[in-house]
Amino acid sequence: xxxxxxxxxxxxxxxxxxxxxxxxxxxxxxxxxxxxxxxxxxxxxxxxxxxxxxxxxxxxxxxxx
Numbered sequence: 001x002x003x004x005x006x007x008x009x010x011x012x013x014x015x016x017x018x019x020x021x022x023x024x025x026x027x028x029x030x031x032x033x034x035x036x037x038x039x040x041x042x043x044x045x046x047x048x049x050x051x052x053x054x055x056x057x058x059x060x061x062x063x064x065x
Contacts, residue, residue, distance in 0.1 A: 005013060051058075
């Protein structure tokens, strides 16, 4: 929708287009950074607890109930 308005009125909306693109780039950069932090802290640095690794026993316990 924004593209239609900007392309149909290029002169009055050129500044708006520049600001919108800058905001979009900033949002994308922040999203990528947050994903990197999440992957590094919650996935790569994950230390499993003993209960997390006891899967055959957990499945057997769940079937008994």
